[in-house]
Amino acid sequence: MNFLANLGRVVLALLTEIGGIVIFLKDALLQGLTPTIYLRQILEQMLRIGYNSLPVVGLTAFFTGGALALQIYLGGSRFNAESLVSTIVALGITRELGPVLAGLMVAGRVGASIAA
Structure with a gap:
């Protein structure tokens, strides 16, 4: 019996x-x-990447809109279409240039901050 107890243990x-x-x-x-x-x-990181990039994107959009308005005004003045400048700039920035410029600015800023 002692053998079985030891074996069980x-x-x-x-x-x-x-x-x-x-x-x-x-x-x-x-x-x-x-x-x-x-x-x-x-x-x-979302705050740093997204929200803190808004001033850079806004500044870029402002100057791009100004350059686009100047070019459209100079081109449209030959056809008496000065009144359409704001509409064309608003549509062009909103539909085409806005997302592209925002993506480029955010990607450039994020890439530069990661590399630094």
């Missing part, structure tokens, strides 16, 4: 160790597979 100790190793491996795999999300850092 050894088998239980071995199974306890194996169970602990299996639980450890499961926890390690699950921890490695689940992505860690740093919400505060993500929001901070």
Whole structure:
């Protein structure tokens, strides 16, 4: 009977160790597979990239609109179309140039800040 008790203790100790190793491996795999999300850092970077780029984008849009208005006025004055300058500039900036310039300015600013 003493032999069976010792054998049972050894088998239980071995199974306890194996169970602990299996639980450890499961926890390690699950921890490695689940992505860690740093919400505060993500929001901070979104603020830096997006909101803080608005002055640069606004300044670029302002000067581009001025140059576009001047060129349209000079071209349209030959045909007495000076009254259409604001409409053409508004449509041109809103539909075509605005998104392109905003994308270029944000990409340039972000790329420069990452490289610095």
